[in-house]
Amino acid sequence: MSIQVPMSDALRSVVGAPSRATLLESSPRSRVWRVELRGGDRVIVKQAADGGGAGAKADGDARYAREVAALRLAARAAGAAGAAGAAGAAGAAGAARAGRPAVAPALLATDPAARVMVLEYLDDLGAVDDWMPAYAESLARLHALTGPADTGTLPAWSGPTAADAESFLALAKALDVTVPPGLPNELADLIDRLDPTPHHALLHGDPCPGNDLRTADGLRFIDFEQASLGNGLVELAYFRIGFPTCWCAMSVTGTPLTEVEDIYRSTWRGLTGTDVPGDLADACAGWLIRGDALVQRAERESTDHLARIPAEDFAWGYVSARERLLHRLNTVAALTRTHDHLHLLGRLSDTLATRLLHRWPTLHPLPTHGERPW
Numbered sequence: 058m059s060i061q062v063p064m065s066d067a068l069r070s071v072v073g074a075p076s077r078a079t080l081l082e083s084s085p086r087s088r089v090w091r092v093e094l095r096g097g098d099r100v101i102v103k104q105a106a107d108g109g110g111a112g113a114k115a116d117g118d119a120r121y122a123r124e125v126a127a128l129r130l131a132a133r134a135a136g137a138a139g140a141a142g143a144a145g146a147a148g149a150a151g152a153a154r155a156g157r158p159a160v161a162p163a164l165l166a167t168d169p170a171a172r173v174m175v176l177e178y179l180d181d182l183g184a185v186d187d188w189m190p191a192y193a194e195s196l197a198r199l200h201a202l203t204g205p206a207d208t209g210t211l212p213a214w215s216g217p218t219a220a221d222a223e224s225f226l227a228l229a230k231a232l233d234v235t236v237p238p239g240l241p242n243e244l245a246d247l248i249d250r251l252d253p254t255p256h257h258a259l260l261h262g263d264p265c266p267g268n269d270l271r272t273a274d275g276l277r278f279i280d281f282e283q284a285s286l287g288n289g290l291v292e293l294a295y296f297r298i299g300f301p302t303c304w305c306a307m308s309v310t311g312t313p314l315t316e317v318e319d320i321y322r323s324t325w326r327g328l329t330g331t332d333v334p335g336d337l338a339d340a341c342a343g344w345l346i347r348g349d350a351l352v353q354r355a356e357r358e359s360t361d362h363l364a365r366i367p368a369e370d371f372a373w374g375y376v377s378a379r380e381r382l383l384h385r386l387n388t389v390a391a392l393t394r395t396h397d398h399l400h401l402l403g404r405l406s407d408t409l410a411t412r413l414l415h416r417w418p419t420l421h422p423l424p425t426h427g428e429r430p431w
Contacts (some may be wrong), residue, residue, distance in 0.1 A: 059254070060066075060076040062075055062090045062092055062102050062167075063173050064092070064102060064168075064173070064174070064175070065168050065171065065268060066170065066382075067166075068166050068168050068173065068175055069325060071165065071166040071175070072094065072100055072165050072175050073090045073094040073095060073165050074093060074094065074095050074098050074138065075095070076091045076093050076095045076229050076338070077089045077092070077093040078091070078093070078102070079091045079092075083103075083119050085106065085355070086105065086106055086117075086120060086282065086354075087103055087105055087106055087120075087282070088102075088104045088106060089101060089102070089103045089104075089148075089179065090102045090105070090422065093184050093282040097176040098178075100146050100161065100175050100176065100177065100178050101173055101175070101179075101293060102173060102174075102176075102180050103124075103173070103174050103175070103176060104171065104172055104173045104174075105117045105118075105120050105121035105124070105282070106152070106161040106172075117172060118172070119269070120282040120283075120427040121169070121172040121174075121237060121281065121282075122282065122394065123211060123212070123262075123282055123284050123285075124174065124280075124282050124284065125167055125174060125209060126139065126159060126211050126279045127161075127259065127281035127284030128161055128162070128163075128164040128174070128176075128205060128396040129164060129203060129213070130202055130203055130207065130210065130259050131159075131160055131161035131199060131426070132133075132159075132161070132163060132164065132200055132277075133202045134158065134159050134160040134161070134198055134199070135158065135159040135160075135163075135277050135347075135402070135405070136157065140179035141313040143282065143409060147408065155281065157198075158195075158274050158275035158352075159274060159275070160178055160179075160195050160198050160199045160202075160215060160275075160278060161277055161278050161281065162176040162274075162277060162279060164176060164177075164363055165179035166200050166298065170278060171259065172300055174182065179270050179272050179277055179279075180272060180273070181271060181272065182271045182273065182313060182367070183271065183352075185271065186427065187267075188266075188271070188426075189296070189313060189316075189317045190316065190317060190320050191275065191276040191306045192264075192269055192276055192317070193293075193296075193318070193321040193324070194265040194276075194320050194321070194324050195259070195275060195276040195277070195278065196264060196271070196278075196289075196292060196293070196321060196326045197289070197293075197320070197321045197322075197328070197352075198328065199259055199261060200258035200259055200260065200289035201258070201259075201324075201325055201328040202259045202291075202326065203257050203258060203259040203286060204257050205257050205258055207259075207286065208257060208286070211237065211259075211285050211286050212285050212286070213253045213285060213286055213287060214251060214256075214260055214285040214286065214287025214291060215246075215285070215413065216248065216250065216251040216252065216287075216291075216343055217248055217343045217346050217347050218248065219248065220427070221246070221248075221347050221348065222241065222244040222247075222248065222346055224346075224361050224363040224364060224365060225244070225345070225346040225348075226240065226241065226244070227361045227363070227364065228342070228364065228367070228409075229250040229405060229409060230365070231366075231367045232366075232367060232409065232412050232413075232416070233412070234405065234408050234409055234412055236405065237401045237404065237405060239401055240401045240402060240405060242331050243269065243398065243401050243402055244346065244402065246398060247343065247346075247402070248341050248343075249338060249340055250335075250336070250398075251339055251340070251343045252290075253285075253286065253287035253288060253421055255334075255419065256264070256286070256287050256288035256289075256334065256335070257287075258286065258287060258288060258289035258343070259284065259286065260285045260286065260287050260289065260291065260292055261278050261281060261283075261284060261292060262276060262281065262282070262283025262284045262285055262302075263283050263294060263302050263354075265300055265302060265303030265305070266294050266300070266303065266305055266307075267303075267307065268280045268303070273275075276325070281412060283354075284343060285304075288334065289321075289325065289333060289340075290333060290334075290335045290337055290340040290342070291343065291344075293318065293321050293333070293337065293338045294337060294339070294340035294341045294343075294344060296309045296314055296317055296318065297309070297314065297341055297382045297388050297392070298340075298341045298344045298345070298384075298385055299339070299381060299385060299388070299423050301347075301350040301381075302350060302354075302384070303343045303372030303374075304353065304371075304373055305374055305375075305376075305424075305425050306374065306380075306381050306384070306424075307423055307424050307425060307426050307428065308375040308384060308422060308423040308424065308425055308426070309426045310425075311326050311427060313374070318337075321333070331352040336395055338389070338393055338399055339398075339399070341385070341388055341389055341392055342389050342393070342399055342402055344385060345385040345389050345406070346400075347387065348352060348361055348362035348363035348364070349362060349379055350381075351363070351371075351373070351378045351382065352371070352373055352378070353373055359414050360367060362372045362378070365378070366379060366382060368380060370417070374423070375424075376418070376423060379413060379417055379420055380420050380421055380422075382413065383410055383414070383420055384422070384423045386406040386407070386409050386410040386413070387410050389402065389403060390407040390410060399401055402408040
């Protein structure tokens with residue numbers, strides 16, 4: 058019986074011939090198989106699919122190129138760049154153990170023409186209640202792998218734009234909240250400070266629960282289709298701002314929040330010899346004003362999602378857009394009460410949060426990190 062998995066002769070010559078393949082659940086943007094090889098090893102085969110719309114092929118090509126480039130950069134964590142592919146599937150885990158713990162699966166082989174990559178198979182050990190410390194450490198280790206010499210290997214992170222700022226201010230007006238006269242300039246300065254050009258951290262792009270696997274060798278991230286280079290703070294901010302690109306938004310507060318941010322910062326400092334650059338309040342404020350961070354990726358860059366808030370409450374996962382926005386408003390308000398550059402945004406955020414609860418009193422807080430869906 059033929060094995061319906063897109064492995065060319067060239068790929069088979071590197072990793073071996075498949076004996077059985079199982080199609081796994083994945084996003085519409087990719088197809089993923091767990092493949093058993095004739096020698097007994099297992100690998101993951103992933104093929105990037107076309108995106109939607111007129112630029113479908115270009116979108117698929119871009120996502121494939123990003124993931125391959127990011128996985129090659131991530132291989133530095135274990136000191137195994139280039140070694141895993143030569144070793145084959147059986148040698149990938151050993152190559153990782155020979156160095157520091159890996160932060161991503163090893164990339165074993167690629168077929169760019171078919172947008173196919175063969176990855177190390179990872180045994181996921183499953184759920185644990187205290188998942189965040191390992192996540193924070195691996196995230197810092199991932200971010201610290203790249204520097205200025207890597208400029209151009211991945212696109213620069215895309216931050217909020219002037220259009221995002223205008224949409225946020227328009228939302229305030231639509232909810233009958235007065236915008237402080239100096240706030241447009243404050244937001245323009247925020248956008249300038251979030252410019253990724255001076256920063257070169259390896260950003261995952263979508264470091265959500267579910268894109269991390271707990272293995273015997275530590276936590277590994279998967280699905281690097283949106284990877285970029287920028288400031289690691291924009292992903293450290295996920296803990297405070299509610300995991301903004303994730304269907305499973307959640308709240309982290311109190312001692313657990315302090316602990317994971319300390320782990321991230323100390324790990325970064327130990328690897329780079331420097332403190333994490335930038336301002337966490339800026340990173341959280343950047344996520345607040347981005348309407349596209351209220352919807353799943355397939356719906357982004359399509360319409361002004363902040364403008365939808367007064368008229369409708371649209372769901373993504375099990376959390377509504379208004380609930381996501383309320384959490385972000387409260388977070389930014391708390392972070393900026395004494396902030397030198399964001400005090401007007403903080404004041405408006407506090408007022409907007411009150412207005413949301415007054416208009417829609419049944420809004421719920423985000424689930425806590427202990428309620429992470431497995």
